[in-house]
Amino acid sequence: MKGAILGLLFLLACPGLGAEEAVLKKASFIPHWSPQAQFAGYYVALDKGIYRKYGIDAGILQGGPDFSSCEYLKDKKADFASIWLSRAIQMRSEGVRLINVAQVMQRSALILIAKKSGGIHEPKDLNGKKVSLWEGDFQLQPKAFFKKYGLDVKIVPQSYTINLFLRDGVDAVSAMWYNEYHTIINSGIDPDELTTFFFDEYGLNFPEDGIYTLEETFRRDPSLVYAFVQASLEGWLYSFSHPDEAVDVVLKYMRDARIPVNKVHQKWMLERMRDLILPKDTSVMIGVLDRSDYEVVAGVLRENGMIKDVPDFDSFFIRCADHAKR
Amino acid sequence: MPRGKSIEFKLILFFFVSGMFIFLLIFSFTYRFSRHMIEKNVEESARNLTQSTVNKIETILSSAQKVPENLAYYLENSPYDKEQLLGLLKTVVEKNSEVYGSTVAFEPYSFERGSLYFAPYYYKSAGEIKFSYLGGAAYRYFYLDWYQIPKELGSPVWSEPYFDVGGGNIIMATYSAPFYKTDSGKRRFTGIVTADISLEWLRDIVSSIKILDSGYGFLISRNGTIVTHPLKDLIMHETIFSVAEERDDALLRRIGRKMISGESGFVPPMSIVSGKKSWMYYAPIPSTGWSLAVLFPQDEFMADIIRLNRAIAVLGTAGLLLLLGTVVFIARSIAGPLRAMAKATQEIATGNLDVEVPSVRSDDEVGKLAQAFEYMKVSLKRYIKELTETTAAKQKIESELSIAHHIQMSMLPKVFPPFPERREFDIYAFIETAKEVGGDLYDFYFIDKDRLCFVIGDVLGKGISSALFMAMTTTLFKATAAKGIGPDRILAQVDAELKKSNDEDMFLTAFLGILNTKTGEVVYANGGHNPPFIIRRNSEAVLVKETAGKVIGAYEGMDFETGRFILEPGETLFMYTDGVTEAKDDKGGFFSEERLKKKLDDLRDLPLKEVVSGVSKAIKDFSCGTAQSDDITIMALKFNGEGGSV
Structure with missing residues (x-):
C-alpha cells in the first residue's frame, strides 16, 4: 500500500511530459474484454480527465469476444492494448514486435474452484475428477498444475457459464477470481462450501493483464507511452481510493455498451483488481513485470511447445514508471 | 408534607x-x-x-x-x-x-x-x-x-x-x-x-x-x-x-x-x-x-x-x-x-385551639374522623378552660396553705439551744413536715425557775383546719401550763376547752411532761400519744410507763393520770410522733418502734443533737425517697444533773 501511495504521490507530482504541450496527442486503447471493472483504471482515467492532464486525447475502443485486442494492436487499429502476459509472449515469439510497458496485474486471477461437498480439499483430491476448462491460454496454468501434482484429470470444455459446475456436471471449474467466483457466490453457494486453487500459491503465478504497445510506437514517441502508462496507473490508484465513484464510471460505460449491469458484481471485481494489482510487497512500485514471473510463464509456454525460444526480457519489458522517475 | x-x-x-x-x-x-x-x-x-x-x-x-x-x-x-x-x-x-x-x-x-x-x-x-x-x-x-x-x-x-x-x-x-x-x-x-x-x-x-x-x-x-x-x-x-x-x-x-x-x-x-x-x-x-x-x-x-x-x-x-x-x-x-x-x-399542639377544623360533608370514615376531631377540639378547649380555672383556684389555696404553714412553723421554737444559760439539761427538737400543712406540734417553756414544761402532740388530720387547731392547741397548752397545775390537769383543762368550740370534731394526741431541773424528776400525762423512750446510760432504752389517758378534744369521761420517773444525769427522754414509726419504705413496711429502739441504743452515747439527727437520717435512709405521708417530729430532752452537762 505504502509503495502504491508513494507511487501515486510521485505520479501526481510529475505531470506527464506532454502536459506542457498545447496540443493533445491522440492515443487509442483497447481492453481485451467488454467494459467491466477489470478495466476500471482506464475508464476512470478517461472519465476523470487524467489522460487529458497528461496531454493525451485518449479513446477507449470496445473490447470483447468479437474484438481481439491482440489483433487490434497487431493491425495498428489501436495504439495501446490490454493483453495477457502469456498471450503477449507468444505473439512476440511469433514475430509481432510488441512490448510490455506496464504489467498491471501482479498475480493471476485464474483459479480452479471445486465444491467441498465433492470431497475436494487439496490438489490430490482432483485426481480422476472432471474439470471444465476454458480453451486456449486458459489451459496453460491448470495443465501445468495437474502435471506438477501428477493428476489425471478429465478435462471438459468450458463455455461462458458456470452452470455445468453448479449442476454438478463437473467437479471443478476454471474461473476468474474477480468474475466467475463471485457469480458462483451469487448463485447461492457460500465461500466456505468451496475449495479454491490460486495458482500463484503453487508456484505458477501468471500475471495477466498488462499494457502493450508496438516497438515502433514507442520509438516514435516514447513520451506518449510514458504519459499513457502513468495516466493509466494513476487511474487505477484513483479507482482504489474512490471505489464507489470508479464503479459508477464503469457502470456508465457498461450501459453505453448495452451490457447488463450488476453493481455489486462490479464492486467485487474492483476490490479483487485491487488485490491483484497492488504488489504484495509494498515497496514495489505498481506496473512492474517481475523477471521471475516472466520466466515461469515463458518456461511453461516453451515446455508446451507454444514458443520455441524465450524472448529477451529486457527488450520485451520497458519500465515506464521507472523511466518517468528518472 | x-x-x-x-x-x-x-x-x-x-x-x-x-x-x-x-x-x-x-x-x-x-x-x-x-x-x-x-x-x-x-x-x-x-x-x-x-x-x-x-x-x-x-x-x-x-x-x-x-x-x-x-x-x-x-x-x-x-x-x-x-x-x-x-x-x-x-x-x-x-x-x-x-x-x-x-x-x-x-x-x-x-x-x-x-x-x-x-x-x-x-x-x-x-x-x-x-x-x-x-x-x-x-x-x-x-x-x-x-x-x-x-x-x-x-x-x-x-x-x-x-x-x-x-x-x-x-x-x-x-x-x-x-x-x-x-x-x-x-x-x-x-x-x-x-x-x-x-x-x-x-x-x-x-x-x-x-x-x-x-x-x-x-x-x-x-x-x-x-x-x-x-x-x-x-x-x-x-x-x-x-x-x-x-x-x-x-x-x-x-x-x-x-x-x-x-x-x-x-x-x-x-x-x-x-x-x-x-x-x-x-x-x-x-x-x-x-x-x-x-x-x-x-x-x-x-x-x-x-x-x-x-x-x-x-x-x-x-x-x-x-x-x-x-x-x-x-x-x-x-x-x-x-x-x-x-x-x-x-x-393545636402549639396551643391554638381556635384553629378551624376542616368541615367534611361526607358521612364516610373521613367525615366521622373530622367530626370526632371537631368534638375533640371542643372538649379539649373546655377541659383546658376548666383546668385553667381549677389550677388558678388551687394555686390560691396553695399559697394560703403555705402562709398557714409558715405561721405554724413560726410558733414552734427553732433556736437550739433555747436556754444556753441552763446547763442542767439539753433539749433538741426536729420537725419535718409532709408536703401539706400538718398538725404536729412541740413546745417547751419554763413554768417557774426550776420546772420546764414540754409537750409533743399530733393533731389528727391535715390541712388548714388542723394547722389552725394545732396553733390554737399550742397556745392553750402554754396558757394552761402557766397556771402551775399538774400535767393531768393541764391535759384535762385543754381537753375541756377544746371540746367547747370543737365543731369539726377535731382532736389531738399529746404527751406533756414537766422536768424538775434540779432533781431530774419528770411528771407527765399522756393524751393517747406514742409513749416516749427513756435512753438509759448503761442499758437499753425503755418506754415510759403507760398512764391512763385519751385523745384530747374528743370523747367524754376518763380522766388523765399523772405518771412520774426520774431522769438520772446523762439520761434522755426521747419523744416523737407517729410520723417516725409509721414512716414507710418503698415496699410499704413501717419504720416501727423496734427499729427506733435499736437505733436509739446504737446512738445513746452521742451528743443529743446527733442522736436526733441520727434518727432522722435513719428514717430518711429507710424510706429511701418514698414520699413522706405524715409529719415527722422528734423532741429529745437530756438531763445533765444539777451543775452542768455530763
Missing part, C-alpha cells in the same frame, strides 16, 4: 399504574392474538396461493417437457432418416404452441460421417416456421449449457431462463433431453433434443398474482436469478444473492439458499427486494428447481388490526384518564381533609 409519600400520591400511583398494567396486558394480548390469527390466515392463504400457482406452472412445464422427451424416445427406439427427422421436428414446432423452437443436435460426426455439426433447428419467427442448421465455428454447440449439461448429467434438464435477443426480447428456457443409441449392447450418447419454451406465460401467471394493493409474486431460477419481478431492473440482471449482497442482508441470502435447494417455507415479515415489510411464502417448481415466492404486504394485512388496536388504545387511554381523574378526586377527598386535619393538629 413531601408529596412523594402522601396517601394521595400513593393512591393515584397505585391505581394508575395497576390500571395501566391491566390495560397494557389486555392490549398486548389482543394485539398478539389478532396478529397471530392474521399471520395464520396469511400463511395458509400464502401456502394455498403459492401451491396453486406452482401447480399451474408445473402443469405447463411438464407438458412442454413431453415434447423433447417423446422425441428422444422416438429417436432411441425407431429408425429414421434425415427427411423423417426434419418432418418430425417441424411438426413438433408447428403443433405445440408453447414450443418456440426445437432442435435435435448430434454429437460430432454421429449423424453423417462428414459433418462435425448436425443440428437442424425449426423455430417460430413472426408467425412463420423457419429452419436453419445450428453449429459452426462461431456456434460450437457442444460446449453450450443446453447441450453440455444434460450430456454430462445423463438426464434431461431445464436451462437457466434467458432473454432471447433475436426473437423480440422474450424470456425463454430450453428443455434438453439426451438420447442414446445402443450399439452391440452398448449405450452410446448420441445427441440432445431440445425445446425452447417461451416463458412469457410464466411471467403472466406470476405477475397476475396480486395481493391487496402491493402484494406480488416473484420467481427465481436455480441460480437464484430473478426471472419475474415487479421491478423490471432486477429481472435477469440480479440474483436474490446479489440483492442480498447489495443490502448486506444475510437473512435474505439464507432464504435464497433454501429457495434454490427446493425447500418451501413461510418467512416472517421482512423487507424483501421491494423494501416493504411483507410475509413471504416460497415453494419450489419441481420440474425446473426454480422457486416461486409470494409476498403478502404486512401493513395492508395488519391495517384492520392496526385500526382496531388504535381504537383500543384510544379507548384505553381515555378510560385510563377517566380512572386517573376519579382516583385523583377520591384521593383528594380523603387526603385533603387528612392533610388539613394534620395541619390543624399541629396548630
